[in-house]
Amino acid sequence: MLVRAMELGLYLQRMGYRGPLRPTLEALRRLHLQHLEALPFENLDVLGGRPMVLEEEALFDKLVRGGRGGLGFELNGLFAALLRTLGFQVTYLAARVSVAGEWPTAPGLDHLVLEVALEEKWLVDVGFGEAFDEPLPLVPGRWPTGGRMFLLEPRGEEWGLAREEPDGTCPWLYTFSREPRRWEDFVARGQDYPPPGSPLRRELLCTRKTPRGRVTLRGERLLLSEGGHRVERVLGAAEEREQLLLSHFGLPLGSLGSS
Numbered sequence: 001m002l003v004r005a006m007e008l009g010l011y012l013q014r015m016g017y018r019g020p021l022r023p024t025l026e027a028l029r030r031l032h033l034q035h036l037e038a039l040p041f042e043n044l045d046v047l048g049g050r051p052m053v054l055e056e057e058a059l060f061d062k063l064v065r066g067g068r069g070g071l072g073f074e075l076n077g078l079f080a081a082l083l084r085t086l087g088f089q090v091t092y093l094a095a096r097v098s099v100a101g102e103w104p105t106a107p108g109l110d111h112l113v114l115e116v117a118l119e120e121k122w123l124v125d126v127g128f129g130e131a132f133d134e135p136l137p138l139v140p141g142r143w144p145t146g147g148r149m150f151l152l153e154p155r156g157e158e159w160g161l162a163r164e165e166p167d168g169t170c171p172w173l174y175t176f177s178r179e180p181r182r183w184e185d186f187v188a189r190g191q192d193y194p195p196p197g198s199p200l201r202r203e204l205l206c207t208r209k210t211p212r213g214r215v216t217l218r219g220e221r222l223l224l225s226e227g228g229h230r231v232e233r234v235l236g237a238a239e240e241r242e243q244l245l246l247s248h249f250g251l252p253l254g255s256l257g258s259s
Contacts, residue, residue, distance in 0.1 A: 003078075003085040007060060009081055014038060014064045023087040025118055029134045032126060033209075035079055040069035040128040040208035040249045043200045052190045054183075056081065067252050069206065073186050073193065075127030076112045081235055089117040090124075092181040101171025103160055109189050113176050113226075123152070123161070129207045130214065131161075131173065138178075146209075147228075204241070217241065217247045222248075 003011055012018075015038040019030040045052065045140065053059070059078045062068045065133050069075070080090045093115055096108030114124040121138040133146030138159075143150050151162040151170060158175045165171065194200040207216040212216060213226035224231045235241055245251040 003060070003081045007064070008082075010083060011064050011078075012059075014067070021086055023083075023089075023118070024047065025122075025135075027086070028083070028088065028118070028124070031079075031083070032124060032135055033133055034208060035126040035144065036133060036209040037073075037211065038250075039063060039075060039126070040206050040251070041071065041127060042069040042206040042249070042251070043071060043194075043204065044068075044206070044231060044245075044251070046071070046194060046200050047204060050061065052193060054187045054190045062193070067250060069208070069249065070109045070127070070252065071194075071200070072113075072125075072127035073190050076125060077183070077186065079124070079126050080114050083114075091115040091117070092183060093176050093178065094181050094185065095174045095176035097174045098172040101169070103155070103172050104175050107158060107177055109181075110184065110193065110195070111174055111176075112186050113174075116177070119124075128173065129205070130216075131163075133158065133167055133209065135139055136161075206249055206251070217248070 015031070015034045017031060017034045020027040024082065027155040029121070054073060054077060057072055063070055063074060063078055078096045080092065083090050091114065093113045094107070094109040095111035095113045096104040096106070097111050098104055111128065116122045116124050116135065116137065122135040123138050124135045132150050136145070136150060137150060138152070140152055140154055148162040151164070153160050153162070158177055160172050160175045162170045192210045194250065203219040205218050207214060210226070213224070219236045222233045222235060235244070
């Protein structure tokens, strides 16, 4: 999947990106960071009963022309197309999201992450919500980014990603396999994603990195974090959520739909 030349400028404009475009580590880092700040992780379509469509044109219409965000399959899928168009070598990897911070007991395919090959291999993910700000080297160890410390650890055929928390804990976020996957694998999985019982089906979640922190709308709560400080506000009517989706996430009025 590639972004057509005529659409490349629209995608970069959607991201507000004016940096280098050659397939270098500097460009990858800047594209990754800018994507996180411009396109939110959000589940509005899930709550509105609208199916996930992972065709290239549909993704571009939603995320770029439509000014929306999306889930991991959508965000990382379209970002992979952008990177490939720019000349990066990108591999799709299947991931399994952790439950309660534990290492998943079996491999799975409920998240998409990317492996980008430069002089070294890099883990790329712009579709997990509160994950890492910049690509992580695919090397075991602890890696700082965005004021947080992340841990990459291989166990057998799987790799795990964990994040150190202020209370000293280090819960696992997800595990992934280094075995290359096809885009068609995720298209097939997206037909019934997220599965019944998933938290993504129960309440609104919209989160976006900001230049100095993060803004998150979860259910009836707005959470703002900046410089280690966290402010939480309980919201009122649905109209207030609609306005916040516009002001904090740039989502068009009416995006909330029937959710």
